[in-house]
Amino acid sequence: MNRKTVKRIFIFFLFFLPLQYGLIGVVSLYHSEPWPAFIFPGFKNVYVFEADTYAIVDLEFQAWCEETEETVVMDPLSLFNDIPRSQSQGFLRMNFRDRDKAGGFNEQAVNWLKKVAENRHPGHRFTRLDAVWTENYYTGPSRTAGADSTHEINRITIPL
């Protein structure tokens, strides 16, 4: 590669990098973040709810077993422990936050969810799976013991 070509490559990237960054900003407004792209994660959130209180969104699953009339609470990291934890938040957000998406799962997806839940809890026959999104508040020194209050912000029911 001669020097002229190399210089052209550099000039291209000096224009391309900010352009793609702008484009990513626009696309991300309507969809998820594009890939591949020359960016690192922004971690824009500050999570501050009010002075000295942090609000962290969390998810748990509640599976209903009709035979035993029992609700089994499942931690998503254990339920989907085959999904790498670095990917898990995205997996949960993309699939279980939107009512239309989760409520419209096809038979293949529903059967898969039922199988995964029942494999984690042998002996149960689940007929419903609720994805329960909560906002947990951590305030003052007591936060070391965990959330001091919790507010349910969304519940999505998936019939199994």
Next chain:
Amino acid sequence: MQKSFSDRFDSWIFDSFHVSPGGLALFRIFTALMILFFLMPAESLFVTLGGLPDDFYNPPPGPMMLFSSFPPASFLLGVHALLTGSLIALLLGFYTRWSSLLTGILMLVLKGFIFSIGKINHDLLISVVPVIFAFSSWGRVYSLDSWLGRNGETAGTGGDSPENDGAGTELQADVAQAEPEKKTEQEKEEKTESWPFSLLALFIGFMFFTAGFPKILGGWLNLSTQATRGHFFNQYFPKERTDLMAEAALGWDSMFFWEFLDIATIVFEVGFLLAIFHPRTTRLFICIAVVFHFSTMMIMNIAFLFNFIAYAAFLNWDWVNKKLETLLPHSGWYPFRGWIWGAGLGILFSAILAVSSQGVFIDQSDMISYEVIMLASAFVLAIYGLLSAVFRIGLFGKNPAESG
């Protein structure tokens, strides 16, 4: 006489970093082994992906949208096997340019499907490094290409000096002359492509800028918010990242400490974009990046080992090569220095994996022990690097051709 903008631009591209083919080859061997030992996606993940229902295929906007579901596990495992093969070829310096390109592309393919779970991991540099260094001279020595006399495979252009403009075949012509061995060694040592380092620095600097800029918009500089602490809680509680110093950090109540982390993070990330225009500040910021990743690992249990092959490019590989020459001074050893370096690294990495299999340092989080060991080692090196960058000595010291 004052340099024109064009001269300064040329000087930044072509003269900022100079590494001999020997040094570059050591970096090539390091890169291939790092990926093979520590950075390959686990095969078990492909079995999981292959078994996911179509409704769970959530590709990010981009080329992965061309697919409508995850491919079968056998396909992904096949790509994984090809990637392993191309990495072995890269390690040995066999068809080096092609194996470098193939490594980057296959890694992208696998990552594309992994990220279609619904989350991007921002580890693009692991694919970028082999692709841009395919156009360096990192396969010219300590390689099968060199042993087989196929220097054209990786010779590049010898484009560091203006008089070599487009003259990529000069080296090959010299090889064919009388007393080829001696002359080849000399020529090989003289001509390298160093612009990939400047391009990599541009990518790293820009990517860090894209990490810092949204933080400013998001309110990180607001003195009433301690965003780093918020992110720490988000890692600690929902993601159960509670190892190393995380539990201790839970009790750190100093507002000044957390606000300092907010401001320092932004200054470092945004400042990186300016640092790349000077080789010594680039190295300085690379060292700070390692310290940044190390502290993130200690508190938030996020080890981002992928970036470290890009950071490692800015080590003074000539210094390592010179040390190797001192250890193996006889010219008869010349072709074997690379193999000995590779074998040494292989033994070291195997030992780290053996220690890692005992699960040391890790209890709850999803980190792997070897990530802790590698980042801690890099941290020690970075502290040494910060000192040597200031005093211009040793591993991070000034290269002969460094313009700054």
